[in-house]
Amino acid sequence: MGTDLRAPLGQKRKKQDRPQRRPSVFAAIGVLAGAGLLGLSFYAMRSTDKLEKASPQDVTVAVPPADSKTPTVQRDQKALQTNGQSGSDVQRTVMDDGTVVTKYSPRQREGEGPVIINAQRFGQDPKMATSPNEDLLEDSPFGRLPVKGPDGLRALEQYARPWSGARGNRIAIVIGGLGLSQTGTQKAIQNLPGEVTFAFAATGNSLQRWMQEARRDGHELLIQMPMEPIDYPDNDPGPLTLVSKDSPKENLRRLHEAMGKITNYTGIVNYLGGRYLTDADAMEPILRDIEERGLLFLDDGTSAQSKTGTIAQAINAPHAFGDMTIDGQLDRQAILRKLDDLERLAQRKGTAIGIGSAFDETVDAVAQWVREAQGRGVEVVGVASLVTDRNE
Known part of the structure; x- marks a missing residue:
């Protein structure tokens, strides 16, 4: 009788035949699962290796900064239509600090190619109309004088009054003499x-103040420069008068002194000048300086012998002629008749420019006539839109 060494002390265990073990189903499943996991691990390792070797251009991930905010974007077509820019899309973006950035971009018109528009060249935002564009100014002993911007932008464009761009009769009316009479200037600004x-x-006097009021109301501005008349010095327009016998340097000094009085104007118009305008040698340096500073020159058309047109064409200076003086007879009804003549002229040639002064009768007649003419489909525009400009 053998001894079972594995049996507990004092106990005897009966010998049994051990049955043959068979593979368990669960064990088989476990083996298969392990093999699957091993295969997946191997596949993942291969995939990771491929990603690490891939070019960085294969995958692009944009992750905004944690504190970034998405600017609010608004589109405003109504503002374009009222500012003569209906050929563009307007996109206003409100930035984090509350400022609004306005972007103009071309908009496709039916039956036409893309409309290319430089937003800067359609005048200022009305809210900024009293403030000059700093890029268009330089300091001088006479004050701040206009210059062309780094991108070629000119005061002629920056401070021009926008117009609709529609076909039809266009008339510009220029009222001069503002700043000479306080009450007359006030009435013109309030009523026109x-x-x-x-x-x-x-x-x-007080030109900077009047400039701001006029610009706030949407007016385009010129500086009226006194020039030597036929009967000078018996008829002396004042200390800044350009005189043909004086040196170009002296006349340019007077011009710059006048230019430094205000900002935000599109050009220069003569006051008198029957003799000076006919002297090509005296006039050429003046027109050249005006052109180089990005301004227009308006000849009031009172001198039949004026050389400004010929000189302006030769040096590519933006230039226009007044077609008629509307208040040669200081009577309201007479002025209204002249304005009707101006409209008939525009019907024949498409455009016309009328020149007047800030007399009470002129202001009253022009205010009435503009309202009536607009009802007849006449568009009254800033004079800058009617100049001959080969630089465009």
Whole structure:
């Protein structure tokens, strides 16, 4: 009788035949599962290796900064239509600090190619109309004078009154002499619509103040420069008068002194000048300086012998002629008749420019006539939109 060494002490265990073990189903499943996991692990390792070797251009991930905010974007077509920019899309973006950035981009028109528009060249935002574009100014002993911007932008474009761009009769009315009479200037600004162009006398008073009021109401502005008349010096327009016998340097000094009186104007218009305008040698340096500073020159058309057109064409200076003086007879009804003549002229040639002064009768007649003419489909525009400009 053998001894079972594995049996507990004092106990005897009966010998049993051990049955043959068979593979368990669960064990088989476990083996298969392990093999599957091993295969997946191997596949993942291969995939990771491929990703590490892939070019960085294969996958692009944009992750915004944690504190970034998405600017609010708004589109405003109504603003374009009212500012003569209906050929563009307007996109206004509100930035984090509350400022609004306005972007103009071309918009496709039916039946036409893309409309290319430089937003800067359609005048200022009305809210900024009293403030000059700093890129268009330089300091001088006479104050801040206009210059062309780094991108070629000119005061002629920056401060121009926008117009619709529609076909039809266009008329510009220029009222001069502003700044000479406080009450007359105030009445003109209060009663004349923004479509009328104002010319401030170089020898006027409080010009900076009047400039801001006029620009706030949407007026395009010129500086009215006194020039030597036929009967000078018996008829002396003032201390800044350009005189043909004086040196170009002296006349340019006077011009710059006048230019430094205000900002935000599109050009220069003569006051008198029957003799000076006919002297090509005297006039050429003046027109050249005006052109180089990004301004237009308006000849009031009173001198039949004026050389400004010929000189302006030769040096590519933006230039226009007045077609008629509307208040040669200082009577309201007579002025209204002249304005009707101006409209008939525009019907024949498409455009016309009328010149007047800030007399009470002129202001009253022009205010009435503009309202009536607009009802007849006449568009009154700033004079800058009617100049001959080969630089465009």
